[in-house]
Amino acid sequence: MKRSPSESLPAIIERLERQLSRERQARQEAEHIAETSTRRLYREQLKLQAVSQVATHAHDGMRLRKATQVALKALLQHTAWRYCRVVYKPFDDIIPPVRVSALCEGENPLTRPGDSLTASARAWLEQASPLEFMTDERLIHEKRWPENMPRRFLCSIGIGEQCMGALELFSYTEDEDITFSQELVLALVRELAHVYKSERDRHAIERMVWRDALTGALNRAAFFRDLETITIDTQPLALLYIDLDGFGDINEEYGHDIADRYLFEIARRLENEPLSRSVARLGSDEFVLLLTLPDSLHAEPVVQALLADLARPLVLDHHSIVPAFSTGFAVYPDDASDGHALFYAADIALSHAREHGSNSLRRFDSEIAEQIERRKQLALRVRQAVTRQEFVAFFQPIVSRDFQIVGAEALLRWQTTNAPGPAEFIPFLEEQGLIREVGRQMLHDVIHTAARWRRERYAFESLSVNVSPVQLREEAFVTHVTTALKESGLPAHCLILEITESLYISDEKPVLERLARLRALGVRLALDDFGTGYSALGYLQWMPLDILKIDKSFVLKLAEAHSGRDITIVRAIIQIARACGLDVTAEGVESAEVAHIMCELGTHCLQGYHFGRPISEADMTTLLHSSAIPAHPHQPLTD
Incomplete structure (x- = not known):
């Protein structure tokens, strides 16, 4: 370095010192810039790592709660905040709010069961916009605010204009890098908002597919x-x-x-x-x-x-x-x-x-298990019986007021060893849909039998057949009846279809329409077992009926010593039926005394063991030709 001839040594030293100062300042500024850049890069790496962990856990099946736990641990590890909690708004009115909290103990942040926000945080959240934050300190004692942590940070969670929940942080020391803390909180909160939205959308779709719309329970x-x-x-x-x-x-x-x-x-x-x-x-x-x-x-x-x-x-x-x-x-x-x-x-x-x-x-229990096993065995036997044609029609005589056979009721019976009664096997035929096949064949056969009896014995007026609701729900039922009547030559008014009261109560329009079509052909309809079901007398005003059959539970009581009240009930039923233009048949007549009582009360026809049990077609044919029905003179009736 050359010295100017006029420059003194002190001036040279001063100049060099200024130059050295500038270089030192430039170096310090460069170091500060490098340090700041390094710190910024480190903070960005921390934020990126935390957000990535949250995003990863949000898609591994743990969803919102797990993602929130990861976010809170990151805040405890990298900021001055020592206690954190997040509370999300509920997805709907069924699923409760999701709450997650975390406490820093030593170097290992521990997540804990979540609790609610402080009252002041809830009040603030009602007015806050998404991603809005606030720092404050405790002025008065407040429930759910940790005693030894006076400083607090609040941040709302949301996307756009929709607020989804809030983050509440507590600390007992000043934050040395409040800017980084705020940046980390905002980055995590943005990611949690997306996780929340994804979880809420998934929940909505799942509820539509797997949940009952009214109660929120599983479907x-x-x-x-x-x-x-x-x-x-x-x-x-x-x-x-x-x-x-x-x-x-x-x-x-x-x-x-x-x-x-x-x-x-x-x-x-x-x-x-x-x-x-x-x-x-x-x-x-x-x-x-x-x-x-x-x-x-x-x-x-x-x-x-x-x-x-x-x-x-x-x-x-x-x-x-x-x-x-x-x-x-x-x-x-x-x-x-x-x-x-x-x-x-x-x-x-x-x-x-x-x-x-x-x-x-x-x-x-074992008793129920045994019943189920018996039902399985019976169901198997029923199916086999249909294949073997073991179900046949038996006939029970129906007599007039002068005790002359005027008709019969066809009843389905199972002809095999140790066969159960109809009350046990008919429900199985209905449950398995076999009653259609069995009932169709029985109806065809008994209509032809009744036509033959009518040709051989003019006094035979009608045949009654019980019809299952399952049969009436079959579209072709009217066709089956019409075809059988045409082939056999039996007049339609000689066929009586007996139906149960519960069929009318169910008010199935297609079934009622079929019954109306049959009645229009001339087929008569009887209401069976009157008095055992709903028995609303108002139904008699609009039911398309011709005959009312009084259930045997009423008839049997008439022979008891104190039967005055029962006689009054039966008399009232008969009077109402007659007022509605219906004939009345009494079932369950098992003695001459009851037969005379029913005649005095005004019934048109009688049926029961007193006149004959259900018998085979051959025996019924013999009975019709012999007219072997017991006759008894009328006796005055007294209540």
């Missing part, structure tokens, strides 16, 4: 899907099938809104049961509950305690409603080896419980 498809997995359980399970009693009355008395809320609250009570594993609504007033049991030996006390809690009164709009229900249950693996067998066992137990009225409970 039938979802419940049976879950049943497929119970065989992997090592702990005993109870499946409860609950049928709410009197739900129709609640609908009528309080209205549909109260009835819907009643179902909603029942579902909530079942889901809130601590041992509850899954709850489903299978029908309008039917629920099933899968319950985890401590052990199978104490299943019944556990179930009874649950049902006692379920029976607590519900107050809905100032209406106090006491739930009533019938329940059947079965235990896995004691009563069934898989989920579907378990459900079937509970269903069968419920059927037995219903027989004992409201608030009854029945567990599937």
Whole structure:
């Protein structure tokens, strides 16, 4: 370095010192820039790592709760905040809010069960916009604010204009890098908002597919899907099938809104049961509950305690409603080896419980299992009997007021060794759809038989045939009857179809239309077993009927010592029937005394063991030719 001739040594030193100062300052600025850039890069890496972990856990099946736990741990590790909590708004009015909290203990942040926000945080959240934040300090004591942490940070969670929840952080020290803390919070909150939205959308789709729209409980498809997995359980399970009693009355008395809320609250009570594993609504007033049991030996006390809690009164709009229900249950693996067998066992137990009225409970047991086995064996025998044509028609005479045979009722009987009676085998024929085939063949045969009897004995006026509701639901039934009448030559008015009262109560329009068409052809209709079903006399005003058959339970009592009241009831039934233009037939006449009483009361025809039990076609033919019916003179009737 050359020195200017005029420059003194002190000046040179001063100049060099200034140059050195500038270089030192430039170096410091460069180092500061490098340090800042490094710090910024490090912070960005931390944010990126935290957000990536949240995003990863949001898609591995753990979803919102797990993603939130990861986010809170990141905040505890990289910021001054020592206690964190997040509370999300509920997806709907059924699923509760998701709450997650975390506390920093030493170097390992630990997540804890979530709790609610402080009252001041909730108030702030009501007015806050998405991603809005605020820092403050505690001025007064507040519940849920940690005692030793006076500083707080609040940030709302949301997307666009939709607020989804809030983050509340606490600390006892100043934040040395508040900018980084805020940036990290905002980055995590943005990601959690997307996780929340994804989870809410998934929940909405899942609810449409797998949830009951009214109660939020599982639907039938979802419940049976879950049943497929119970065989992997090592702990005993109870499946409860609950049928709410009197739900129709609640609908009528309080209205549909109260009835819907009643179902909603029942579902909530079942889901809130601590041992509850899954709850489903299978029908309008039917629920099933899968319950985890401590052990199978104490299943019944556990179930009874649950049902006692379920029976607590519900107050809905100032209406106090006491739930009533019938329940059947079965235990896995004691009563069934898989989920579907378990459900079937509970269903069968419920059927037995219903027989004992409201608030009854029945567990599937060996007695029920034996009944099921007997039903299976009987069902097999019935199918075989149809193939072998073992079902034939027997005939019971129907007599006039002067005790002359004027007709017969065709009754289905099973001709084989140790065959059960019709009350036992006919339900199986109906359940399996075999009654159509058997009934069609029987109707064809007996119509031809009646036509032959009418040709041979002019006094034979009519043939009565019981018709199952299953047969009447068959579109071709009218055609079958019309064809048989035409082929046989039997006049249509000689055929009487006997139907049960419950068929009219069900008010099935296609069935009623078929009956009207048959009646228009001339076929007569009889209401069978009057008095045992609903017996609403108003139905007689519009039913397309010709004959009313008084059930034998009324007729049999007329022979008892104190039968005055029963005579009055039967007389009233006959008077009403006659007023409606109906003929009356009395069933169950088993003595001459009862026969005379019914004649005095005004019945048109009589039927019962006194005049003959059901007999084969050959025996009935012989009886018609012999006219061997006991005759007794009329005696005055006194009440």
